[in-house]
Amino acid sequence: MACEAWQGKLDAYLDGELEPAEAAALSSHIRGCGACAADALERVQIKRSVAAAGKRYAPSPKLRARVRLSVAKPRREIVWQWKVVAVPAVLALMVVLAVSLYTGRESARRQRVYSELADLHIAALASSTPVDVVSTDRHTVKPWFEGKIPFSFNLPELQGSPFTLLGGRVTYLAQTPGAHLIYQLRKHEISVFIFQDREAATVSLPPGAAHALSFNSESWTQDGLRYFVVGDISADDIHELSRLLRSAG
Amino acid sequence: MEVPEKLLPAATFEDLALPLFDQLYNFARWLTEDTTEAEDLVQETYAKALRGFSSFQAGTNFRAWMYRILRNSFLSSRTGLKTTVTFDEEEHEAVSADRSTPESLLLAQASRETVQQALTELPVHYREILLLCEVEEMSYQEIAETLAIPPGTVMSRLFRARKALRSLLQQKLQGGRHGL
Numbered sequence: 339m340a341c342e343a344w345q346g347k348l349d350a351y352l353d354g355e356l357e358p359a360e361a362a363a364l365s366s367h368i369r370g371c372g373a374c375a376a377d378a379l380e381r382v383q384i385k386r387s388v389a390a391a392g393k394r395y396a397p398s399p400k401l402r403a404r405v406r407l408s409v410a411k412p413r414r415e416i417v418w419q420w421k422v423v424a425v426p427a428v429l430a431l432m433v434v435l436a437v438s439l440y441t442g443r444e445s446a447r448r449q450r451v452y453s454e455l456a457d458l459h460i461a462a463l464a465s466s467t468p469v470d471v472v473s474t475d476r477h478t479v480k481p482w483f484e485g486k487i488p489f490s491f492n493l494p495e496l497q498g499s500p501f502t503l504l505g506g507r508v509t510y511l512a513q514t515p516g517a518h519l520i521y522q523l524r525k526h527e528i529s530v531f532i533f534q535d536r537e538a539a540t541v542s543l544p545p546g547a548a549h550a551l552s553f554n555s556e557s558w559t560q561d562g563l564r565y566f567v568v569g570d571i572s573a574d575d576i577h578e579l580s581r582l583l584r585s586a587g
Numbered sequence: 588m589e590v591p592e593k594l595l596p597a598a599t600f601e602d603l604a605l606p607l608f609d610q611l612y613n614f615a616r617w618l619t620e621d622t623t624e625a626e627d628l629v630q631e632t633y634a635k636a637l638r639g640f641s642s643f644q645a646g647t648n649f650r651a652w653m654y655r656i657l658r659n660s661f662l663s664s665r666t667g668l669k670t671t672v673t674f675d676e677e678e679h680e681a682v683s684a685d686r687s688t689p690e691s692l693l694l695a696q697a698s699r700e701t702v703q704q705a706l707t708e709l710p711v712h713y714r715e716i717l718l719l720c721e722v723e724e725m726s727y728q729e730i731a732e733t734l735a736i737p738p739g740t741v742m743s744r745l746f747r748a749r750k751a752l753r754s755l756l757q758q759k760l761q762g763g764r765h766g767l
Contacts (some may be wrong), residue, residue, distance in 0.1 A: 344693060349742075349745065349746060349749065350742065352722065353727070353745075354596060354692070354726075355727050356740075360723055361750075363616060366763070381749075384697075384749070384752070384753065385721050387697055387699070387702045388706070388717055388718075388722070388752070389721040389724075390699060390702075391699050391702035391703045391706060392613070392614060392617070392718050392721055392722035393722055394613065394616070394703060395612060395613045395616035395617070395625070396609065396612070397608065397609060397612035397629070398626070400591070401612070401626050401629065401662065402608060402632070403635050404630060405605075405608060405629060406605065407601065407603060408633055408634060408637070408649075409601045409604060409632065409633055409637060412714040449696065469627075
């Protein structure tokens with residue numbers, strides 16, 4: 339085939355639009371024809387320079403954001419549908435959070451009261467005078483508190499029980515005066531606190547057993563008085579002492 | 588970029604259209620020769636394409652479809668209407684032999700700026716087909732779909748566009764030499 343015939347196919351060849359057989363034939367012609375080879379080279383170079391020159395403009399980030407947003411419309415509908423599920427879920431979560439925050443606060447508050455009682459217990463035992471009235475006799479201890487605290491209470495008869503009364507002192511919890519009695523079981527000392535059950539510090543404490551700072555404790559309300567038993571003895575022993583105090587009250 | 592039919596339900600318009608954003612803007616900017624107009628054109632293209640996406644035929648060429656929307660939007664814009672007034676093409680001119688003269692080898696040395704200037708001076712229908720072919724590297728079939736013309740016309744228009752570009756570059760390079 340003459341050069342003339344190939345000339346018209348050169349662009350299609352370089353654009354990759356010739357049939358494989360024809361492309362192969364043209365390719366072998368170019369290898370043997372200097373004129374066609376030079377022509378092809380020039381066309382390739384122009385193609386390349388147009389390709390390079392044509393990539394000239396870049397969009398602004400603003401436009402990109404706008405287009406992205408406009409195209410993301412269907413997704414926004416999905417977001418809306420998601421909200422239908424999410425809003426109640428979030429509300430439920432908020433309620434749960436509020437409740438747990440409240441109970442958390444309550445438990446923190448309870449924790450604070452127990453640690454304060456534990457502190458009082460430790461402070462008294464560490465003191466050189468743990469008790470102000472030293473007596474194993476409840477009939478001595480009880481009257482001692484008269485006039486010192488704004489209430490009266492009954493103490494159990496410990497005859498036949500493993501507990502011994504060591505004595506008592508006046509104590510304060512949240513600026514409220516109360517009775518602090520110290521009992522002994524074997525070598526362990528146990529504190530019994532009695533307050534009036536109408537003070538802010540104690541009123542919301544739920545009765546029952548608790549375990550904090552390696553002390554066991556038990557608390558209950560009886561006849562307008564709030565009792566706390568705190569000691570490093572077993573929960574069962576704490577409970578036994580509590581039972582005795584309850585029966586006396 | 589043919590979209591396989593089975594993939595289409597999973598592919599969202601966003602997934603298909605956003606990767607074309609930079610190229611579409613470049614093309615729009617070349618057509619309009621104005622930044623604001625190009626931005627409007629690209630936004631309009633995306634809006635139209637999104638609305639018409641349900642009518643997009645799976646298995647057909649998505650890129651060509653997008654470019655066609657952009658181009659049609661351009662042609663119906665004020666700037667586009669002005670350019671089509673002067674559009675007078677001899678579509679049936681045969682692709683003839685066009686032996687490049689030895690001096691045309693100089694064209695290869697044309698700087699990027701010179702080529703850009705020449706492209707700007709070309710009529711829009713030559714400029715766009717060159718961009719689709721050389722920058723977008725579209726096949727003749729894709730170009731035919733984009734411009735809504737038969738593949739044979741793609742060949743002949745491309746031929747004339749290249750001829751026009753060459754002569755423009757030749758003028759510029761010779762003018763440059765005379766200027767020295």
